[in-house]
Amino acid sequence: MLRIEGLTKTYRTGDAALRGVDLTVGKGQVVGLIGPSGAGKSTLIRCVNRLVEPTAGKIYVGDTEITGLGRRELRRVRRRIGMIFQEYALVERLTVMENVLSGRLGYVGFWASWLRRFPEADIAKAFAVLDRVGLMDQVDKRADALSGGQRQRVGIARALMQDPDLLLVDEPTASLDPKTSRQVMRLLLEVCAERGFATIVNIHDVGLAQLFLPRIVGLRAGAIVYDGPAAGLTAEVLTRIYGEEDWTRTAARDDDEDDTAAALAIEAERRIVAGAA
Amino acid sequence: MSAGAATPAYPRRWSRPPLIPDARLRWAIVLGAILYLIVGTGTVDVNWARVSEGLVRGGRFLAGFLAPDFTSRWSDISTGMIESLTMTVTATVAGIALSVPFGLGAARNIAPAWLYVVCRAVIAFARTFQEIIIAIFFVAMFGFGPFAGFLTLSLSTIGFLGKLLADDIEEADPAQLEAVRATGASWWQVVAYAVSPQVMPRLVGLSLYRFDINFRESAVVGIVGAGGIGATLNTALDRYEYDSAAAILLLIIGIVMVCEYSSGFIRRRVQ
Numbered sequence: 353m354l355r356i357e358g359l360t361k362t363y364r365t366g367d368a369a370l371r372g373v374d375l376t377v378g379k380g381q382v383v384g385l386i387g388p389s390g391a392g393k394s395t396l397i398r399c400v401n402r403l404v405e406p407t408a409g410k411i412y413v414g415d416t417e418i419t420g421l422g423r424r425e426l427r428r429v430r431r432r433i434g435m436i437f438q439e440y441a442l443v444e445r446l447t448v449m450e451n452v453l454s455g456r457l458g459y460v461g462f463w464a465s466w467l468r469r470f471p472e473a474d475i476a477k478a479f480a481v482l483d484r485v486g487l488m489d490q491v492d493k494r495a496d497a498l499s500g501g502q503r504q505r506v507g508i509a510r511a512l513m514q515d516p517d518l519l520l521v522d523e524p525t526a527s528l529d530p531k532t533s534r535q536v537m538r539l540l541l542e543v544c545a546e547r548g549f550a551t552i553v554n555i556h557d558v559g560l561a562q563l564f565l566p567r568i569v570g571l572r573a574g575a576i577v578y579d580g581p582a583a584g585l586t587a588e589v590l591t592r593i594y595g596e597e598d599w600t601r602t603a604a605r606d607d608d609e610d611d612t613a614a615a616l617a618i619e620a621e622r623r624i625v626a627g628a629a
Numbered sequence: 630m631s632a633g634a635a636t637p638a639y640p641r642r643w644s645r646p647p648l649i650p651d652a653r654l655r656w657a658i659v660l661g662a663i664l665y666l667i668v669g670t671g672t673v674d675v676n677w678a679r680v681s682e683g684l685v686r687g688g689r690f691l692a693g694f695l696a697p698d699f700t701s702r703w704s705d706i707s708t709g710m711i712e713s714l715t716m717t718v719t720a721t722v723a724g725i726a727l728s729v730p731f732g733l734g735a736a737r738n739i740a741p742a743w744l745y746v747v748c749r750a751v752i753a754f755a756r757t758f759q760e761i762i763i764a765i766f767f768v769a770m771f772g773f774g775p776f777a778g779f780l781t782l783s784l785s786t787i788g789f790l791g792k793l794l795a796d797d798i799e800e801a802d803p804a805q806l807e808a809v810r811a812t813g814a815s816w817w818q819v820v821a822y823a824v825s826p827q828v829m830p831r832l833v834g835l836s837l838y839r840f841d842i843n844f845r846e847s848a849v850v851g852i853v854g855a856g857g858i859g860a861t862l863n864t865a866l867d868r869y870e871y872d873s874a875a876a877i878l879l880l881i882i883g884i885v886m887v888c889e890y891s892s893g894f895i896r897r898r899v900q
């Protein structure tokens with residue numbers, strides 16, 4: 353579904369954010385992208401819908417090569433790429449419904465969208481999507497009146513409205529508490545499975561990544577240094593991605609008595625997920 | 630037992646370090662300033678005869694204020710007032726209508742570089758001259774009357790609103806713009822869905838504020854011949870009709886206060 357070949361991005365300041373990244377994500381596949389801050393995770397997913405212009409390399413979404421597209425074709429491709437953001441990036445002063453309907457902007461004309469006259473099918477779809485993410489009773493609230501978890505659900509609903517083939521998710525849980533993070537990740541994984549999106553999830557939290565994401569790609573200084581199953585994230589691999597640190601608490605399955613309760617909980621849940629898979 | 634026994638003797642007084650550390654320099658500057666004030670006052674040539682004459686005139690003006698005369702020049706006053714209000718409303722509407730496109734074009738985060746340069750140049754030009762100077766130009770070009778005033782106020786509204794709107798757009802949250810852009814929205818849709826919700830409350834507030842300013846300026850530009858209540862006021866003063874002038878000033882104060890209160894009320898509602 354998504355094929356990236358030799359993707360390179362050098363910013364005008366001279367910083368090389370990406371150095372020849374190759375990555376393929378198939379239909380229905382969910383990839384967790386981990387790596388230290390500044391490794392190029394955000395740049396990588398923003399190159400896919402060209403919010404950031406790549407310097408070199410090719411990106412195929414389906415059969416379309418997108419790096420050479422003109423503005424009109426680019427907008428057509430962006431309709432097929434849903435995006436979910438770190439700080440939700442909802443338009444704060446608009447209602448939940450308007451935020452969700454904005455996922456259809458690529459499909460309706462300017463005047464229809466400006467006058468909020470969306471096709472009936474779109475409105476029905478918006479209600480269905482809001483029902484799916486559990487926000488049926490918040491439809492007319494302003495986005496800035498919602499809690500963090502609710503906002504991220506609106507963000508997910510907005511992406512679903514696009515009927516995308518590809519989903520780009522940028523740090524979906526970075527501003528959420530641990531419990532809400534898990535709920536949001538679970539919802540995200542469920543909808544990806546239901547609709548067969550090819551998905552890339554940027555994520556800081558290695559524990560959460562191991563828990564929910566079957567395939568992990570590790571990025572360091574703009575290059576891929578690991579691409580494999582979540583179970584393969586050993587202390588040695590984490591050192592390769594992030595650098596030297598004591599990784600035994602998160603990576604190795606040690607039963608040290610001084611292990612924190614949280615680490616144990618993550619550990620236990622991972623085993624259950626691994627067992628179910 | 631007391632813990633104070635072990636504490637060393639800390640100083641009990643502290644004062645803020647002076648701006649100029651050297652005490653001699655500090656006093657020299659103070660003395661220099663006083664000396665300059667004395668010498669400076671000495672060089673002002675005051676014509677006391679003229680001052681006393683002015684005081685008498687000022688007294689008559691104050692007396693006029695205490696007995697404002699709305700009736701004897703009422704037809705002039707009402708014509709001027711209607712002209713001023715017409716000028717204010719039309720110039721504010723035209724100014725807002727024109728400042729929105731210029732404001733959008735002058736916001737670096739949504740406009741291409743060439744458009745940015747053009748729109749910023751227009752706004753900078755509109756802001757360069759004080760209203761009275763622009764009014765003198767327009768009176769020279771289009772003759773006496775409220776049309777020159779209308780053009781003056783429209784131009785300065787573009788300068789004022791265009792700049793503040795553009796600055797506000799540039800401070801808008803980029804994540805919201807990015808998110809709407811990522812859905813495949815067109816430029817105008819990004820403006821309608823991500824920019825306008827963020828800047829609209831401020832735009833409404835600034836427009837109401839500008840309405841206030843335009844009314845006050847309409848009285849000023851009248852003095853240089855651009856019509857409106859300012860022209861009436863000028864005539865009244867020229868004829869030494871201080872009671873009529875006082876009536877005009879009271880009306881201006883009243884209308885400005887009405888504008889002030891109603892705009893405050895509306896601004897609270899749109900937040």
